[in-house]
Amino acid sequence: MSQPLSRDRRVAFFGGSFDPPHVGHLSVARAACVALGLDRVLFAPVGAQPLKADGATADFEDRVAMTGLAIAGEPKFAVSLADAPKASGAPNYTVETLERLRGELPQGCRLYCLMGADSLAGLRQWHRAAEIPFAAAMVVASRPGESLNDLQGLLPVGLTMEDADCAELPESDVEVRCYQLEDGDGRRAAFYVLPGLDVAISATAIRARVAEGGISADRTVLPDAVSEYIRTHGLYR
Numbered sequence: 455m456s457q458p459l460s461r462d463r464r465v466a467f468f469g470g471s472f473d474p475p476h477v478g479h480l481s482v483a484r485a486a487c488v489a490l491g492l493d494r495v496l497f498a499p500v501g502a503q504p505l506k507a508d509g510a511t512a513d514f515e516d517r518v519a520m521t522g523l524a525i526a527g528e529p530k531f532a533v534s535l536a537d538a539p540k541a542s543g544a545p546n547y548t549v550e551t552l553e554r555l556r557g558e559l560p561q562g563c564r565l566y567c568l569m570g571a572d573s574l575a576g577l578r579q580w581h582r583a584a585e586i587p588f589a590a591a592m593v594v595a596s597r598p599g600e601s602l603n604d605l606q607g608l609l610p611v612g613l614t615m616e617d618a619d620c621a622e623l624p625e626s627d628v629e630v631r632c633y634q635l636e637d638g639d640g641r642r643a644a645f646y647v648l649p650g651l652d653v654a655i656s657a658t659a660i661r662a663r664v665a666e667g668g669i670s671a672d673r674t675v676l677p678d679a680v681s682e683y684i685r686t687h688g689l690y691r
Contacts, residue, residue: 501539
């Protein structure tokens with residue numbers, strides 16, 4: 455499913471339910487590619503999210519298939535099974551997935567963890583949350599209704615933040631703010647925020663519209679292939 459990473463030097467892990475994957479996900483990934491000079495974004499549908507007791511609505515296999523359809527034609531995007539369901543039924547923890555992925559990447563490759571501001575808002579509840587920035591540099595994209603005015607207040611306990619220089623990043627039209635995080639042991643990690651990506655698309659709202667009897671053919675919400683997959687497989691009804 456995933457392509458070889460041997461030639462990639464900047465790889466972002468983009469985990470989530472992708473239930474379904476929509477244009478907002480694609481917009482965030484494209485912006486991150488431009489802002490950070492990424493070589494690859496790994497879209498990784500999650501098997502079991504520990505903080506979502508009810509889990510995803512669509513089966514994992516359907517979400518993987520839809521994600522593949524959504525990113526078709528995007529040479530820098532790939533589907534990853536790094537967060538596939540575990541045979542034991544245990545939940546998928548982001549920090550463990552990132553640590554495993556780091557071990558699989560070639561030497562010299564930089565790993566990033568791409569997430570929305572809604573994920574950052576709940577980060578303190580994540581398993582081993584304070585270790586995540588040191589497994590992969592965090593990249594947070596803004597979302598409507600999620601304030602990024604108090605970043606320090608959203609970070610896991612034990613982490614401090616200070617402004618950093620963005621000189622290492624390529625010049626682009628995508629706004630990016632650069633910070634550096636530090637923990638009690640003196641470890642430092644880069645932290646990036648993309649504050650201008652308020653794409654008002656919600657997977658929850660999409661599922662609700664389907665359940666009410668239809669799905670929009672609006673390409674600004676869902677890629678055509680994903681809309682067709684939902685229709686032909688009778689998802690979310």
